Amino acid sequence: MPLLTRITGPRDLDRLSLEQLDQLAGEIRTFLVDAVSKTGGHLGPNLGVVELTIALHRVFDSPKDRVLFDTGHQSYVHKLLTGRQDFGKLRTRGGLSGYPSRAESDHDVIENSHASTVLGWADGLAKANEVRGKDDHVVAVIGDGALTGGMAWEALNNIAAAKDRPLVIVVNDNERSYAPTIGGLANHLATLRTTDGYERFLARGKDLLERTPVVGRPLYETLHGAKKGLKDFIAPQGMFEDLGLKYVGPIDGHDIEALESALARAKRFGGPVIVHCLTEKGRGYKPAEQDEADRFHGIGPIHPDTGLPIKASAASWTSVFGDEMVKLGHDREDIVAITAAMLQPVGLKKFADAFPDRIYDVGIAEQHAATSAAGLATGGVHPVFAVYATFLNRAFDQVLMDVALHKCGVTFVLDRAGVTGDDGASHNGMWDMSMLQVVPGLRLAAPRDAEQLRAQLREAVEVDDAPTVVRYSKGVVGPAVPAVGKVGAMDVLRRPSAAKPDVLLVSVGALAPMCLEIAGLLDKQGITTTVVDPRWVKPVDEALAPLAEQHRVVVTVEDNSRVGGVGSAVAQALRDAGVDVPLRDFGIPPRFLDHASRKEVMAEIGLTAPDIARQVTGLVAKLDGRFERATATDAVEPARD
Ligand SMILES: Cc1ncc(C[n+]2csc(CCOP(=O)(O)OP(=O)(O)O)c2C)c(N)n1
Numbered sequence: 330m331p332l333l334t335r336i337t338g339p340r341d342l343d344r345l346s347l348e349q350l351d352q353l354a355g356e357i358r359t360f361l362v363d364a365v366s367k368t369g370g371h372l373g374p375n376l377g378v379v380e381l382t383i384a385l386h387r388v389f390d391s392p393k394d395r396v397l398f399d400t401g402h403q404s405y406v407h408k409l410l411t412g413r414q415d416f417g418k419l420r421t422r423g424g425l426s427g428y429p430s431r432a433e434s435d436h437d438v439i440e441n442s443h444a445s446t447v448l449g450w451a452d453g454l455a456k457a458n459e460v461r462g463k464d465d466h467v468v469a470v471i472g473d474g475a476l477t478g479g480m481a482w483e484a485l486n487n488i489a490a491a492k493d494r495p496l497v498i499v500v501n502d503n504e505r506s507y508a509p510t511i512g513g514l515a516n517h518l519a520t521l522r523t524t525d526g527y528e529r530f531l532a533r534g535k536d537l538l539e540r541t542p543v544v545g546r547p548l549y550e551t552l553h554g555a556k557k558g559l560k561d562f563i564a565p566q567g568m569f570e571d572l573g574l575k576y577v578g579p580i581d582g583h584d585i586e587a588l589e590s591a592l593a594r595a596k597r598f599g600g601p602v603i604v605h606c607l608t609e610k611g612r613g614y615k616p617a618e619q620d621e622a623d624r625f626h627g628i629g630p631i632h633p634d635t636g637l638p639i640k641a642s643a644a645s646w647t648s649v650f651g652d653e654m655v656k657l658g659h660d661r662e663d664i665v666a667i668t669a670a671m672l673q674p675v676g677l678k679k680f681a682d683a684f685p686d687r688i689y690d691v692g693i694a695e696q697h698a699a700t701s702a703a704g705l706a707t708g709g710v711h712p713v714f715a716v717y718a719t720f721l722n723r724a725f726d727q728v729l730m731d732v733a734l735h736k737c738g739v740t741f742v743l744d745r746a747g748v749t750g751d752d753g754a755s756h757n758g759m760w761d762m763s764m765l766q767v768v769p770g771l772r773l774a775a776p777r778d779a780e781q782l783r784a785q786l787r788e789a790v791e792v793d794d795a796p797t798v799v800r801y802s803k804g805v806v807g808p809a810v811p812a813v814g815k816v817g818a819m820d821v822l823r824r825p826s827a828a829k830p831d832v833l834l835v836s837v838g839a840l841a842p843m844c845l846e847i848a849g850l851l852d853k854q855g856i857t858t859t860v861v862d863p864r865w866v867k868p869v870d871e872a873l874a875p876l877a878e879q880h881r882v883v884v885t886v887e888d889n890s891r892v893g894g895v896g897s898a899v900a901q902a903l904r905d906a907g908v909d910v911p912l913r914d915f916g917i918p919p920r921f922l923d924h925a926s927r928k929e930v931m932a933e934i935g936l937t938a939p940d941i942a943r944q945v946t947g948l949v950a951k952l953d954g955r956f957e958r959a960t961a962t963d964a965v966e967p968a969r970d
């Protein structure tokens with residue numbers, strides 16, 4: 330990589346000729362395929378923004394000028410050009426994050442990997458520059474998918490109102506989110522793409538100029554001079570210009586010269602301007618270019634020459650859900666499904682193939698998904714909205730005030746619940762069981778294995794007067810964990826070996842195998858344990874309090890924030906029942922977790938069997954000690970007669 334290794338920062342790009350820049354783009358593509366095929370990551374999106382990112386860093390002066398990326402999954406090229414070329418440990422502990430990271434570089438601003446936020450950030454930064462009298466530029470790169478998110482339009486509405494506030498918006502239009510981007514906006518972008526726009530007309534004029542200077546020069550000057558009338562004639566007013574935003578494009582997003590020309594014009598404009606760039610997700614890597622599913626949006630380790638995954642995928646929580654949804658769809662014709670631009674990742678592709686009229690892809694619009702689900706339920710069908718747990722955060726008000734307030738029978742299926750790890754802080758599904766505890770009437774299930782997922786999903790869709798939630802982890806589904814009995818509606822997973830057992834261990838969802846391991850470790854310390862799985866963790870099962878009274882201590886273990894999670898709800902239920910048994914809740918600490926593998930993160934936060942067993946052993950010993958101390962020192966001596 331003779332050129333790439335010479336790039337230690339954006340200004341090193343200034344010395345390169347156009348030919349060298351094209352060579353650099355080739356080197357970057359080779360680097361990305363080689364590196365990301367080893368580590369996994371967002372190969373497709375980054376292959377699509379190579380020339381765009383080079384041009385951005387040539388025209389703008391980061392970090393003085395702020396170059397912002399929506400979602401941030403397409404920021405690998407930005408990292409390569411800003412002094413970070415060690416991708417050997419990408420997305421693992423101690424390695425580069427797969428998203429912008431302020432800790433890594435001053436060139437990075439937005440760490441949040443939730444889509445559609447970049448224009449909000451950009452609006453704020455542009456306003457701050459104005460207040461502070463700074464002439465720095467703000468450039469926001471937003472994908473066509475992210476542009477379907479409501480936040481983007483809230484921001485655009487504000488940005489368009491400030492005609493003299495400089496702000497460059499680059500629409501990275503590759504026509505895809507994972508799959509092809511849906512909706513009226515996508516259709517409008519397609520219109521703009523196919524309109525032989527003014528820019529293309531100019532580009533042709535310039536080409537003519539170069540080939541026939543005598544005729545070309547006056548013609549080119551005429552064209553350039555008559556641009557307003559010409560532009561209206563050639564490129565009908567797009568929605569962006571109707572909004573009051575200057576529109577530049579469509580630009581070939583792989584032509585560095587055209588990109589630099591358009592970006593330079595946008596930079597000089599002095600107000601909000603849209604630069605519409607046409608790119609190709611997965612460009613330059615045949616397996617991605619030919620992949621109709623999602624152009625290698627997010628991959629695990631692959632064979633670079635074929636693009637085939639290194640590891641065959643085992644049965645995942647997602648696939649169990651997807652298969653059961655198809656069966657449900659056959660059993661009940663009122664079941665419909667909703668995805669927010671993630672049909673494949675959430676496992677609804679088979680359902681969509683089987684029931685093409687009963688699947689809705691709403692774009693990256695989780696708030697709309699939830700409220701339209703309330704409408705669907707009120708209209709007499711039962712919607713199942715499958716979404717990653719972390720992305721439901723932004724639809725909390727819709728769950729509360731549209732779905733729950735109106736007692737709508739909507740089922741939310743939360744994939745990637747708990748620690749996900751390598752996608753960084755904003756991708757962990759660690760807040761749902763806290764956030765949803767406060768929703769009146771909502772019922773929440775956390776299946777421990779495939780059989781329970783199928784069962785609890787079926788139980789959920791039977792509820793037609795309240796929201797139901799089924800949440801499970803990322804990746805391979807765990808081993809079957811059979812029940813050995815029931816207490817109330819709770820499954821007993823392990824009976825104690827003593828009449829008055831020491832510990833009641835409340836196991837939540839997929840952590841059941843770990844909880845049984847904890848019980849085994851406690852056995853070795855002479856501590857007897859009952860393990861129960863509530864199955865439905867909200868509301869707390871009424872049988873739990875009386876069961877707790879038969880134990881010396883209650884322990885809860887959940888793959889959710891400790892704050893306001895199941896542990897908090899159980900503690901409250903015990904207090905409400907007047908049961909005074911000590912409780913120790915284990916969960917995710919209320920802080921943002923740095924990217925690392927799930928295993929590394931779980932170990933770091935102490936959510937492992939040995940860590941928990943050690944702490945429970947100490948707790949029981951303290952209880953013993955306290956009781957012995959009570960006997961020895963605090964007890965009142967009987968009066969001597
Ligand atoms: C709120 C939210 N919902 C869903 C996702 C999952 N997600 C990550 S990237 C992506 C597609 C983004 O498409 P686009 O903005 O066009 O970027 P591209 O990958 O095409 O460059 C989605 C849906 C997310 N990050 N945030």
Ligand SMILES: CC(=O)[C@@H](O)[C@H](O)COP(=O)(O)O
Pocket residue numbers: 400402442626627674745749752803
């Ligand atoms: C950027 C984004 O939000 C997704 O692409 C995310 O990387 C999902 O990853 P998994 O589907 O591997 O959980």
Ligand SMILES: [Mg+2]
Pocket residue numbers: 472473474475501502503504505506510
């Ligand atoms: Mg896209």
